Amino acid sequence: MAGAVTNRQVLWAAFVGLVGFFIGGKGSGSSGAIVGATWGASIGYGLGSIFDQKQATKWVLIYWVATLGLLGPFPALLVAAVPRPHISDASLTLAGALGAISGALLGLLAGTLHLRRLRRKA
Numbered sequence: 001m002a003g004a005v006t007n008r009q010v011l012w013a014a015f016v017g018l019v020g021f022f023i024g025g026k027g028s029g030s031s032g033a034i035v036g037a038t039w040g041a042s043i044g045y046g047l048g049s050i051f052d053q054k055q056a057t058k059w060v061l062i063y064w065v066a067t068l069g070l071l072g073p074f075p076a077l078l079v080a081a082v083p084r085p086h087i088s089d090a091s092l093t094l095a096g097a098l099g100a101i102s103g104a105l106l107g108l109l110a111g112t113l114h115l116r117r118l119r120r121k122a
Helices: 007-051 059-071 073-081 089-121
Strands: none
Touching (some): 059 073
């Protein structure tokens, strides 16, 4: 059945959502925990969808772009904030936005390669 949610997607979403819950809760309390869990579950669902692809559909490209676009701000913020302890909010926002854009572009590349590989198998 096309479009059905699989166990792999649910498990990835639950596990990464739990990780996001703890990271967000540690950083910002209860509101951070909710945002972190939602953010993590979205990344986990995307990863589960990527690893669950067996047929060549354009959805794999969308999953790659969205997942890496959501994942990109985290390392970008770490790279921007760790060397400078007193960084401004504007600089953090810019770093997060650039991380999201970079992640989406990397997702476009990875998704294109993955889609091409799936089409060769079929």
